Amino acid sequence: MDSPSIHVASRRRSSASLAAEFPGAEIVDVTSKGPEPWVRLSPFFPHGGIPVPGGAGVTSQSVEGVWQALKVFEGADVDLAKLDVTSMKGLKRTVRRFGPVLGHRPGPYGEGPLLPYETARRRIYLPAYHWVLENPAAGVVARLREMAAVRDVVLLDYTLNGDVADLSRPLSHAALLRRYVEGR
Structure with a gap:
């Protein structure tokens, strides 16, 4: 059996489509529409003090x-x-x-x-989001990391672009989160 992994998928996809592509995976909505505690991983969540x-x-x-x-x-x-x-x-x-x-x-x-x-992404967005993952959302990140150690996890986001240098599409915070949880 392969070790569990973290995937990023569109929040706009149906549950059936996600279940077919990622059988048995835990589906985690990390958008501003997601449930607690996962909504705390959204860049829109008001942690304060950032x-x-x-x-x-x-x-x-x-x-x-x-x-x-x-x-x-x-x-x-x-x-x-x-x-x-x-x-x-x-x-x-x-x-x-x-x-x-x-x-x-x-x-x-x-x-x-x-x-x-691109420079703004690297000097403004990435440091601010990283600070959130390391500080107020650290407990939720730890929970996600524990979950991903035992089963596949699919993070839902509205965008899928994880390449900071790809300016043709909005950046996916779920893709950044996946990289962070995986230690990359």
Whole structure:
């Protein structure tokens, strides 16, 4: 028998489809729509106290709050109010409303040039999400690691892209979580 592994699949797939592809696997929804305790692994979850990269003491309620707060559009600069959102709703800032994305500020104070998308993923999103996995969500991560040691686990997410350098698709936090749990 092969050792258990962790897979990432679309949350939009049917239960029957997932069961057929991953027989006997534990299905874990790690999106903002997932159940407790797994919702705590969503970047939208308001853990609070998340250090904002480049923020010298500034914190956010959620990882997504950090990402959206530091995003700069053609028609709008940073929005630090996103750092305080605890409802998991109203976090997204869109090109439809603000125009094309120009980049991300390297911190909340607007110092330095805008970061291009991949650099922003590496300097803002990844450190913030890693901090959550190491700190407030560490117990949930340990539970997931224990589960994955004895059976296959399928993490559900809306996106599947685990390649930080692939800018053609949104980044999957479930793919990042899989890599983290597997120690890669």
